[in-house]
Amino acid sequence: xxxxxxxxxxxxxxxxxxxxxxxxxxxxxxxxxxxxxxxxxxxxxxxxxxxxxxxxxxxxxxxxxxxxxxxxxxxxxxxxxxxxxxxxxxxxxxxxxxxxxxx
Numbered sequence: 001x002x003x004x005x006x007x008x009x010x011x012x013x014x015x016x017x018x019x020x021x022x023x024x025x026x027x028x029x030x031x032x033x034x035x036x037x038x039x040x041x042x043x044x045x046x047x048x049x050x051x052x053x054x055x056x057x058x059x060x061x062x063x064x065x066x067x068x069x070x071x072x073x074x075x076x077x078x079x080x081x082x083x084x085x086x087x088x089x090x091x092x093x094x095x096x097x098x099x100x101x102x103x
Contacts, residue, residue, distance in 0.1 A: 029084075036088045040095040050092035056085055 008014045040050065060078050067077040 033088075033091075036091055037095065040092040043092065044096045050089045050096060056082075059085060 002020070003013060003017055005014070005017070008017060042048075043050065060081060063081040064074040064078050067074040
């Protein structure tokens with residue numbers, strides 16, 4: 001059951017809510033990963049590269065805007081998202097290469 005931060009009365013409640021959020025974040029990242037995999041499947045036959053610099057910058061800009069809107073450190077979340085994007089690009093490249101060179 002979700003409890004607002006202001007309603008938590010002790011560290012056990014705080015930790016339980018942080019653990020709940022961590023689980024939700026991982027679930028969202030797993031869902032995001034399915035789209036990364038599908039992107040590789042779509043990009044390969046139409047000749048798109050896994051790395052599209054304009055898209056990287058577009059996503060980074062959106063992340064900074066969303067972070068600022070929520071009172072978060074935009075630079076931190078941009079850096080974190082760039083790491084996420086690099087991992088996604090690497091995954092796409094691996095999938096696209098595997099499709100080229102099946103075992």
